[in-house]
Amino acid sequence: MDDIFTRDYRPDGLPYWWPERISGLVNWQPDTTVFDVAVIGSGLTGLSAALEFAEAGHSVLVIEAETLGHGASTRNGGLITGALHDTPEHMAKSLGSELAESMSREARGLVPFMANQMERFAIDCDFRIGDHFMGAYTAAHYESLARSMSQYQRRGLPMQMVQKGCQGNYIATDHYQGGRVHEQCASVHPAKYHRGLAQNAARLGVQFIEDCRVTEVSRTAEQFRLQTTRGTVTARRVLMATNGYTSPALSWYRRRIVPMQSSIIATEELGAERMASLFPTGATVNDTRRILSYFRPSPDGKRLIYGGRATFRPIDITETARRLRRMMLTIFPQLADAKISHCWGGFVAFTFDFLPHAGQQDGVDYAMGYCGSGVAMASWLGHRTALRMLGSAAPSAFEARPLTTRPFYTGNPWMLPAIGEYFRIRDRIDYALFRAGQKRAA
Template identity: 85%
Template sequence: MAEIFAETYRADGRPYWWDELVSAPPNWPQDETLFDVAIIGSGFTGLSAALEFAEAGLTVLVIEAERLGHGASTRNGGMITGSLHETPEDLAKSIGTELAESMSREARGLVPFMASQMDRFAIDCDFRIGDHFMGAYTAKHYEALSRSLPQYQRRGLPMRMVPKADQGRYIATDHYQGGRLHEQCASVHPAKYHRGLVQNASRLGVQFVEQCRVTDVTRAGEHFRLQTARGPITARRVLMATNGYTSPALGWYRRRVVPMQSSIIATEELGEARMASLFPTGATVNDTKRILSYFRPSPDGKRLIYGGRATFQPIDVNETARRLRRMMLGIFPQLDDVKISHCWGGFVAFTFDFLPHAGQQDGVDYAMGYCGSGVALASWLGHRTALRMLGRASPSAFEARPFKTRPFYTGNPWMLPAIGEYFRVRDRIDYALFRARQKKAA
């Protein structure tokens, strides 16, 4: 077997993005310090909220179990689509028309919100508004995308169908049977974005503590007492912003999210000309498979960043890279000569209703459960939850539904390997039926 790893490849699972990470100076507060707000988690949710609290003049402490940005905020693909998992009408059937419209309206505002945040805080993170192409895995999938298109168009979203004969204008592959184009999505360098949030928060006086896992949160009179690996912390308000990295010690929250591994590879540099031939408009891409793929050009336009569900159980990072590369070649067989420079993974958090949630439990506020679309949703819900806590905004629509778990679920997603294999089989069946219809038609 030919060597697939570039000379610069690292087998330690370090993300391609991490050259842009920043750390905060050690700042362990004195025991008697009373913070206005303690935020558990240093990702996009926690930092977006911290900025609002600090601008309002509150004292804020962000507590991180690892190093700042250790979780999915600096491990993701950096893609922003501004949509939820269900179509607006399917969502209305499950939760009611009024609430579905409110959620869809918030989702439609995600790209403009992100653009405004970049301007507001002068964050240099390769933020780019552009095309997003959703590739149809089979002809039936294309038909389903086409049927749902008017739902988005009626709500003002600039979407249109792209038949297979025209998809080469956006992506150099025959793998898909056409797809749907959304012309106002966005992409970002996630670690640079995270760095910008940290720098702005630090400038506003937010304090940070790393390597400090929170093990319990209890009421202490009018305040909250947080037990941590490094000692107690006291705060007037607490925001839980841990998403797919919620500790088992934080049982109520952990029982409501299903952490799921997502993995990504970065290729070696391919050169701008070759990358432009693969992505003529620089579009970001995902597809309609149940075990989906998502991919994009790197912000500098020199590499392919390719992600997917390579596995639903722990495997070696090198084997993950091999699997993802095989998946990538299924879409771009012309990249058979290309080597891998990075492979890494992280946890997204799904919920049992496939919707993000925010709200309050026993006086502790929370926002989490972004179901794989956390770059903008986490930023938005961190921002909006903070404004609601400050009394400056009404609750988000994502606070309206109870945050439910399932009987006997303790936070350990033991069922994922079986569910993942079931979805893989369903994808294979879909494709086999599609090929059978093609042969019959021929």
């Protein structure tokens, strides 16, 4: 191990968040019980839905193929922006203005929804509302952000453009060419948040089973039979909440989801004073590159949590850490002395139209495909889908479009290395054009 790692660095890829992860809730053994609802997946989607079903008096079983919260729900960076992949006006061109506005409206409500959930269920998870800075990779990217800002301001979002000379008020770097600040985003400790949802669900009578992979779902006139590696489960309704961890056995869903690896490192403790110098307002950050970075102070304000796509091919977790550290130092060269204490990864799930989706297929309800913004969107669509299933809410706008696939796609994202290299080349071209423009101006 080289000297960029702390002495207690573990090359097994355990997330920095996991000491706060839930355990000990498993309480179901195969029997003849017919559940009102079986939820497949114990992440934020599944738990948010299970809470609504249980509060309405329904019996619920949450089925997890690994351990509770094993997937992205406890591996993510904990950023909450309420952002969709595209701007409202671009969405309107492909979706129509009414549907695009409905989706945008739901996305704008994500931070208030999350704040309400924290209060409603008394979840202590370092939830914090504050600034989010989107760094412009080039001057052209800055102009693009500026052109689209009015679309958000007209919809009541508090945003402002920040020129490069003033970006030090939010982030101590010269790497970006200014950026855009959204003043009402949020952050959370993902494992604590997941734990709070699970504890509330258990209190309301939700049952859980781990190490139980669903291999087949079949339907009769009145109910569903779920064949699992631990026995048969019978339920009146089923919610599929597996997102980037959807099993190949669940082929209809798997063919419509593109799982993509995202990785994160945590530095050693840098101290509150040094971290405050890096992030004067405590802002969370991402940027405009196609191969983007996202990062934030840890909830205790002592470490940097830095994430990105270090590779589109499987590589060793320690090599991933080295690559992410090199990416981090292009933004914060002053952290050359900071050692890495953790590196881990997880799968986000993209859809072919880059939109989250919920709906129903052969009577099975589903919510998935959060395209990298799953902390709040997964919570929201789990909650909203459950309410729709209970008959107490209209369908979400994200149910309006079918969840589609592409010819010959089987769920194996074989094309990602080529797509990733294309995006890297495009980023390099953007930066080369920017540098050439600087030289001409000089």
